[in-house]
Amino acid sequence: MRVLGMISGTSHDGIDVAVVDLEPRGQALHATIMHHTSVPYPSDLRRRLIEAMPPAPVGFDVVCELDTRIGQAFAAAAVEAVEAVGAVDVVCTHGQTVYHWVDGDRALGTLQIGQPAWIAEATGATVVSDVRSADIAAGGQGAPLVPLLDVRLLAAPATDRVAAALNLGGIANMTVCGPGADPVAWDIGPANALVDAVVTDAPGAATYDRDGELAASGTVVPSLLDALLDSPYFAQPAPKSTGKELFNLDYVRAALARAGVGPSLPDLVATLTELTAISVSQAVARAGVEVLVASGGGVRNPVLMRRIDEQLPGVHVTTSDDLGVPSDHKEAVAFALIGWASVHGLAGNMPSCTGAAGPRVLGTISAASPLPTPLAAWPERLVFG
Structure with a gap:
């Protein structure tokens, strides 16, 4: 069929x-x-x-x-x-x-x-x-519904290790499978949604940070990063789901106001990229994941993927391409x-x-x-x- x-x-x-x-x-x-x-x-x-x-x-x-x-x-x-x-x-x-x-x-x-x-x-x-x-x-x-595929893709690595499938679309979500345990999945928070929102809102024709170029040219603003991470959603237990009803341009503007900063676009994008890397890495670490299989548009952002890898020492990070799924x-x-x-x-x-x-x-x-x-x-x- x-x-x-x-x-x-x-x-x-x-x-x-x-x-x-x-x-x-x-x-x-x-x-x-x-x-x-x-x-x-x-x-x-x-x-x-x-x-x-x-x-x-x-x-x-x-x-x-x-x-x-x-x-x-x-x-x-x-x-x-x-x-x-x-x-x-x-x-x-x-x-x-x-x-x-x-x-x-x-x-x-x-x-x-x-x-x-x-x-x-x-x-x-x-x-x-x-x-x-x-x-x-x-x-x-x-949501997420992708676990129907994820648990079957992860069947081999999850027989003896805790494995997770991470999707980096507008919203980051993850499916976790491990030996002798039922799979769990949840929306972690923003992946590309906030970066796309600020780039689209800025003057110019771009709608996303192509190849992470803006993030690579900017510097993370610590006070803004703290304000962005200060959402009750990140602490909620799974199962949970979210979307652009929460993580939208107004979310960024409110964080900017609380932090009292007005960064350049590269610094803003670098900070939002770091927000995704930190929230994802914390979720992966808390779940005890040993093998992480990433997919979604975010895998084409080398800055994001490098920061996730750097914050997860000992975790084998790969992509779903290696398992036969683009x-x-x-x-x-x-x-x-x-x-x-x-x-x-x-x-x-x-x-x-x-x-x-x-x-x-x-x-x-x-x-x-x-x-x-x-x-x-x-x-x-x-x-x-």
Whole structure:
């Protein structure tokens, strides 16, 4: 079965796409990644989306417009993927998160937009959408959902060591697996979100710190770093989830005001990069991780990766590329796996990671043809290649 996984993450710069051929053979699920790429949002759509993100007040007219335009952008990206590899059986679309409603330590709701009807119309495939809501309805955080893939990727190193999969997207999240223990996962805090926000807000055309050049040319401001780290979220126990409702441009401005500083853009970016390195490293150390497998756009930032490595002596740091999954598109591969699970009647969440009351089949399924016969249980292994 060919499944197209699609997601636009909290950096909301475009759509990550992966087509994965998934075939059960005996006790193993064999996965072949046939195609993976990123499709940027049109510049006017990205600008419109940024303008509507929290804390900006918007009306349902804006929500309707963005739901339609993002759905059309996802449909166009899906068509490009189909043209590259041929027809797909299932599309699993995460859409674009625009609000994740958290009160204290409990997630109350979540909203991903990008109307899936446009994808179904463009591809003729079965579409799985709205994948987070079932977990939240069962008392979970609705995030992270990538542990469905992570625990299978980490199966080998976690047999005798504590291993973790770290995703450095807009928000940093981590899945931890160890011998004889249930996996746990949570959102750590900002990865690229705050750097992207300040770079986008500054004069110029850049929207992120390419290759960590700004961070490399700046100097960390200690008083600002302390103010940025002074959030109750970092001390909350897992499971927990967060997003740009908390870690946004206003969060940076408030920290600047408390610290009483006005740093240059390079110094500000260097400090925000250090915030990510410290919060991630502290979480990894507290979890007793011995092997850390990183993915996401942050792995392309040499300053961030070097600082994480420097603060974790004795921890073997690598990337998901070494395990057969492209680090830039691991989340898209994960959502392809979730889509495959949903159409086979298998749970896609991991309750020990999200805090849900139990396993749940995820998503709303818009079936273009009869669904396959449900499977009684997950295959024992996931094999790439």
